[in-house]
Amino acid sequence: MAIRIPFGPQHPALKEPINFMCEVSDEKVLSVRPRLGYIHRGIERLAEERTYNQDLYLIERICGICSFAHVTCFSQAVEEVLNIEIPPRAKYIRTILAEMERIQNHFLWLGDVGHEMGFNTLFMYSWRDREVVLRLLETISGKRVNYAMNTIGGVRRDITPTVIESLERGLDRLEERAKYYKEVCAKDPTVLGRTVGVGVLSPIDALDLCAVGPTIRASGISRDVRADDPYAAYNEIPFRVITYDGCDVASRIMVRLDEILESVSIIRYALDNLPNGDVRVRVPRRVPEGEAVSLVEAPRGENLHYVRADGTEKPVRVKVRAPTLANIPPLCKMLVGGSIADIPVVVAGIDPCIACAERVAFVDTATEKRWVWNKEELRGYAKKWYQKK
Secondary structure (H helix, E strand, C coil), X not given: CCEEEEECXXXXXXXXXXXXXXXXXXXXXXEEEEECCCCCCCHHHHHCCCCHHHHHHHHHHHCCXXXXXXXXXXXXXXXHHHCCCCCHHHHHHHHHHHHHHHHHHHXXXXXXXXXXXXXXXXXXXXXXXXXXXXXXXXXXXXXXXXXXXXXXXXXXXXXXXXXXXXXXXXXXXXXXXXXXXXXXXXXXXXXXXXXXXXXXXCHHHHHHCXXXXXXXXXXXXXXXXXXXXXXXCCCCCCCCCCCCCCCCHXXXXXXXXXXXXXXXXXXXXXXXXXXXXXXXXXXXXXXXXXXXXXXXXXXXXXXXXXXXXXXXXXXXXXXXXXXXXHHHHHHHHHHCCCEHHHHHHHHHHCCCCHHHHCCCCEEECCCCEEECCCXXXXXXXXHHHHHHC
């Protein structure tokens, strides 16, 4: 007999609220239905009320772990509408910061997935080592989380020779620790017992369900925006797209650990070949009429921003498709056929950021009409709905 068991929105294994309604039989998951909407913040709507420069600080707060990826994606879209090219030195600095953010994200994720499998020593060690990269980011930008480094037309701060020396010392430490964790995760019985063969996502399912980032690369599919549609300085820097074909949580661990090592290599190359010159160009406050779609490879996967301008200082529309939203359908597929006890590890395996993925829409159940574009119509409908309540 099948019963329904909710996982979330409140659960010790969840850092943010989301609900997965699981139909189970004998502790085996038969089907999963996700539900978003618990912490929708309306950032897309707020962006339409602010200038492009003000939006930089708002967009950066979509996610505390992928803040630089989001603001880079937004900046690139606006720069495309403006038809401007940022200086080569700014491209390299953006690349360096993007890879440093990837390193700190993957160390954080390793600790989280270790915690979910009951390996708290791994959690404490990896978060301790994450402090190295956070301090380096603070050295460059003055901040540990939201760096405020990007601006439309380049970056706000340069990287000095003194900072380069600190980066080189820190990279040596990060490389050493990543190699150590790779060895641990390849041999430790706790890690292997909780991750090998758990949360399987076949290559066909990964493609059909449009998985992104380390999730799809752990299923043997070489998909990476940095290589497929290069931005910043990625078309000038040699690197490998890391893939594993285990299709399980263990492979997702190995993909991220190898990506840390690859990020270290990218940063070293960028520092050794850092161009001279300015780090930003002047841009007008008013953005001409037009629209653009920008893509970056955030630590969690493909991140997409759409910006439409009408010639004023404020955007008409800002649309964000964060990687977690793309990975929720594949996640539901991974959970089916597994055990209830494996749900926390499998969910943590995609590195979910629910605040990034949140969406909300008003639907008239009588006519099935959805309000997503006309702001005035949406406001009127919302007002009527609240008056009824």
